[in-house]
Amino acid sequence: MIIEDEQLARQRLKRLLATYDEIELIAEAENGMQGLELINRLQPELIFLDIEMPLLNGFELLAQLTHQPKVVFTTAYDQYAIKAFEEGSIDYLLKPIELDRLDKTIKKLKETNLATSSLSIETLLNQIQGKKNTKTLTVKLGERILLIKINDIIHIEAEDKYVFLHTSDGKKHLTDYTLAILEEKLPEDFIRVHRSHIINTDCIKEIRKGFNGALIFILNNEAKVSSSRSNSEGLRSRFGI
Known part of the structure; x- marks a missing residue:
């Protein structure tokens, strides 16, 4: 499931995910409240979750879930990185998402045990090093x-x-x-x-x-x-x- 308030970003991610046969997109949500309802009702295995959204942000949404899917955060905000991984996400994608970076996430999903896997804060910081002060x-x-x-x-x-x-x-x-x-x-x-x-x-x-x-x-x-x-x-x- 994709949960993203920007239509263009949602369409871009949907288009990129369509290249993977192992990914079946079952729903899209354009705000946190809608995403919360759809997750609890449809119980997806994996969600691509924006952080800054109307009504509920990504972290507020996760706090209210009765069904807990695996999470890949998608956002433009580097400063949320550490908190995102404390929430046990599989990965953290900075927008605009590029196909080669998404490909690494999909490979990670296939190669790891999704029931237990999450990236360490150290791994995350290595991935985004240098992006906080973009020149x-x-x-x-x-x-x-x-x-x-x-x-x-x-x-x-x-x-x-x-x-x-x-x-x-x-x-x-x-x-x-x-x-x-x-x-x-x-x-x-x-x-x-x-x-x-x-x-x-x-x-x-x-x-x-x-x-x-x-x-x-x-x-x-x-x-x-x-x-x-x-x-x-x-x-x-x-x-x-």
């Missing part, structure tokens, strides 16, 4: 994988189902990350000003007042990014406007 984001360009320095990113834009990184060299890179994941992974200098835009505050050249209280950010690459009305009050407070 780059990866993007795919054909057969190549490019490393984009976070400091080179001016703003991030969602267009339909795609997310692009706009960099200081004037280029536009397609990434597999969702804006929600990037909002949590990036440093505090990056702020979400609109449901479709994250900007690097170090790259703001000018701020103008727009229509209906919105703010218009003029960036170093001359891009103009408008805030949503719901975000404008917090942004005005942050920038002392």
Whole structure:
């Protein structure tokens, strides 16, 4: 069973799992409360569980289960790693999940005794070492994988189902990350000003007042990014406007 509140992340994991004949997906849930009800009713052997979700987070869900499946946590939050493994999970996948990393998890599931197996905290920390202070984001360009320095990113834009990184060299890179994941992974200098835009505050050249209280950010690459009305009050407070 997949329990994940982000539709795109849920679809991505479902698509990846479909490549494994030994995995049968019996249900999906889009929040913790729905996941709790489905687990207790359908009693799956294995769940892929997000941590930050509406109504109940992943740990709150586990605390209320009457049926205890094996757990693979899926999340963008590195800081939950130790607690996740204290909960006895089989593995811990950082989003966006890549097929080669998922493949290691599936092999681990097949090779170990699921009734007793769990990874140690030491093993987990070895797996995620260096990810807590991420300095780059990866993007795919054909057969190549490019490393984009976070400091080179001016703003991030969602267009339909795609997310692009706009960099200081004037280029536009397609990434597999969702804006929600990037909002949590990036440093505090990056702020979400609109449901479709994250900007690097170090790259703001000018701020103008727009229509209906919105703010218009003029960036170093001359891009103009408008805030949503719901975000404008917090942004005005942050920038002392």
